[in-house]
Amino acid sequence: MWCPSASLTVWVNAWLAGAAAPDDVLDALSQWAPKHSVTAYDSVAAGSTGLPWPDLDHSGTMSLLQTMRTAAGAPSGAPALALILPVPGDVRGLPPDTQFQRDAVAMGEAIIIGQDPARSVGMVPEYSYEDVDDPDYEPDPVSLDWTVYSASQPAVIEHADLGEAEYTLRSAVRSAADALGALSASISAADIDDPRGMVEQLLEATRMHRLPDHAPERAVRVLENAAHVDAIITASSGLMPIGLQTSSEIAIASDTLRPLASVVRTARLAAISAILYSAWRR
Numbered sequence: 001m002w003c004p005s006a007s008l009t010v011w012v013n014a015w016l017a018g019a020a021a022p023d024d025v026l027d028a029l030s031q032w033a034p035k036h037s038v039t040a041y042d043s044v045a046a047g048s049t050g051l052p053w054p055d056l057d058h059s060g061t062m063s064l065l066q067t068m069r070t071a072a073g074a075p076s077g078a079p080a081l082a083l084i085l086p087v088p089g090d091v092r093g094l095p096p097d098t099q100f101q102r103d104a105v106a107m108g109e110a111i112i113i114g115q116d117p118a119r120s121v122g123m124v125p126e127y128s129y130e131d132v133d134d135p136d137y138e139p140d141p142v143s144l145d146w147t148v149y150s151a152s153q154p155a156v157i158e159h160a161d162l163g164e165a166e167y168t169l170r171s172a173v174r175s176a177a178d179a180l181g182a183l184s185a186s187i188s189a190a191d192i193d194d195p196r197g198m199v200e201q202l203l204e205a206t207r208m209h210r211l212p213d214h215a216p217e218r219a220v221r222v223l224e225n226a227a228h229v230d231a232i233i234t235a236s237s238g239l240m241p242i243g244l245q246t247s248s249e250i251a252i253a254s255d256t257l258r259p260l261a262s263v264v265r266t267a268r269l270a271a272i273s274a275i276l277y278s279a280w281r282r
Contacts, residue, residue, distance in 0.1 A: 004144055005123070007032065012069075019214050022062075025065060026065075035142065036144050036146065038147075039148065049070050051067055064146055076115065079157055080115055081111055086110065095122075104122070110123060110124045120153060125147075128143045157273050158273065162216075166218065168263055169226060176236070200231075215275045215278060222271040226271070
């Protein structure tokens with residue numbers, strides 16, 4: 001799994017559908033940070049979830065689960081959560097001109113919970129880190145803080161063709177591998193570590209996050225392929241200033257990698273949609 005919102009969405013959905021226990025959700029969350037908290041951003045969100053207001057003290061992990069169950073409402077036989085992966089220029093699924101939208105775009109992820117627009121809420125995570133004076137030290141997160149906003153629109157899960165997403169990803173894998181191969185040739189003389197090793201390190205970090213057992217095999221495969229392409233994009237983007245010597249080389253590499261990010265995003269949303277619905281078809 002590639003982001004906390006995706007993990008929380010699939011595991012809470014599985015729990016609400018009776019396909020997972022609360023401890024399964026807590027285990028999944030612990031891979032992102034040792035502690036989790038939840039706070040209402042506004043009084044409407046507090047009223048929809050039972051979170052304290054105007055007390056802004058953070059509640060703990062169990063309150064996070066209770067908040068989501070309350071916002072989801074009575075089980076309806078279908079998912080009541082939607083994962084949102086907004087990017088500048090594409091904020092589908094988010095209420096316009098709201099703090100929720102702005103914070104979701106800043107983080108690149110969000111969740112909307114509930115089918116009743118009057119009571120639906122949105123959630124955005126943010127990491128908290130320990131204070132250190134050493135600028136060269138990269139601290140691990142001490143907590144992941146979830147802010148709950150009134151959403152004023154229901155959770156809408158877009159149905160996407162998983163087969164088409166997988167087919168498109170296969171082409172993306174080849175394009176990304178070709179771009180990385182060109183970079184590898186360019187930087188070999190500069191005595192830089194093998195970019196493919198960097199890709200493997202990035203992939204290893206995603207493998208510690210497991211999915212619910214009900215996840216369809218094809219959806220799991222799509223997520224794995226998407227993670228592969230995403231890792232190549234990340235590694236290549238970081239190496240471009242080192243490996244490419246001319247502006248034309250950089251432009252060519254950028255033009256190759258840029259559309260792949262959109263392919264990855266679309267494929268991930270299609271896979272998550274399939275996983276969400278599979279929990280209710282058991």
